[in-house]
Amino acid sequence: MTVFPDDHRDGDLNGPEGGGTPDPLERLLRPPAEFLAVPPGAFEQIRRRATRRRLLRAAAGGSAAVAVVAGALYFAGSPASGGADERVGPPASQTRATSPRPATSGPATHSPTARPTDGSHTSRPPAGGPGTVTSPAGTGTATPSPSDTGGTATPMCTxxxxxxxxxxxxxxxxxxxxxxxxxxxxxxxxxxxxxxxxxxxxxxxxxxxxxxxxxxxxxxxxxxxxxxxxxxxxxxxxxxxxxxxxxxxxxxxxxxxxxxxxxxxxxxxxxxxxxxxxxxxxxxxxxxx
The missing domain is CATH 2.60.40 (Immunoglobulin-like)
Structure with missing residues (x-):
């Protein structure tokens, strides 16, 4: 009896599924399947996409870190400035001096002066240019008017x-x-x-x-x-x-x-x-x- 390759799928006793001997013509009539080749440049494209995804994730992480730091600085606030009452310090040593205060009425007499109770001392000589009078501590530096300087046009002594x-x-x-x-x-x-x-x-x-x-x-x-x-x-x-x-x-x-x-x-x-x-x-x- 002539056996065709398709008869093996129908359960022929002589075929492989029926326990028979395989037909020697089956290899010629039914060649092994061939897989399609990978398209040129496919792997390079995959690598580029993976690299692009990594860069995007890194950029997103950096933006988040910047946002966190900016938020922390915003809530912490910037350091306060020292104000306009800073005085120029002596180059060789620290010279402390208290600030002048308005005198009370009545004649001035020699008497022991009470020391400050807050322990603070100004460690620099009075600042300012010609005609500048330093105001009491904590109130800034006042520049007197011509009447405050006696109307003098002379420069400050050096x-x-x-x-x-x-x-x-x-x-x-x-x-x-x-x-x-x-x-x-x-x-x-x-x-x-x-x-x-x-x-x-x-x-x-x-x-x-x-x-x-x-x-x-x-x-x-x-x-x-x-x-x-x-x-x-x-x-x-x-x-x-x-x-x-x-x-x-x-x-x-x-x-x-x-x-x-x-x-x-x-x-x-x-x-x-x-x-x-x-x-x-x-x-x-x-x-x-």
């Missing part, structure tokens, strides 16, 4: 125009007062307004203790013609409490000046009392004695 020295003094009731005098040795007039920065130095030029605090008093600009002098008063305790070593020199910063003047002078700070008054005319301190 350190190069001044010769400093220690004048006389006074003592009583446990207090000691020394007069700090500056003289205009230049050929042109100038004026001083306010407080100098004052600190004490030893023989090696090292600062002794802290700089002088400011004794709150009202003041007016002092015009110094060539050869004229102005003065203020250094106040400390008279050999009471704990005393620091006596100074060999003093360093002062004239009002509004970034340059300092160093000169010989002996002052002893006792009982942690060390204040300075604003400049006034003459050589006998403020108030004049």
């Amino acid at each position: 350190a190069d125009q001044l010769t400093p020295s220690l004048g006389g003094g006074d003592a009583g009731a446990g207090n000691l007062y020394r007069y700090l005098v500056v003289t205009n040795h230049s050929a042109t007039a100038c004026h001083l307004a306010g407080y100098p920065g004052v600190s004490l130095l030893d023989d090696a030029g090292r600062q002794i203790g802290r700089p002088a605090d400011r004794d709150p008093r009202s003041y007016q600009p002092v015009v110094l013609q060539p050869g004229a002098s102005a003065s203020d008063t250094i106040h400390t305790a008279n050999q009471m409490g704990t005393c620091q070593p006596a100074s060999s020199k003093l360093r002062i910063y004239p009002p509004g000046s970034r340059a300092s003047l160093v000169f010989a002078g002996q002052v002893t700070i006792c009982d942690d009392q060390f204040t300075i008054t604003p400049f006034t005319a003459g050589t006998t301190g403020n108030p004049p004695s």
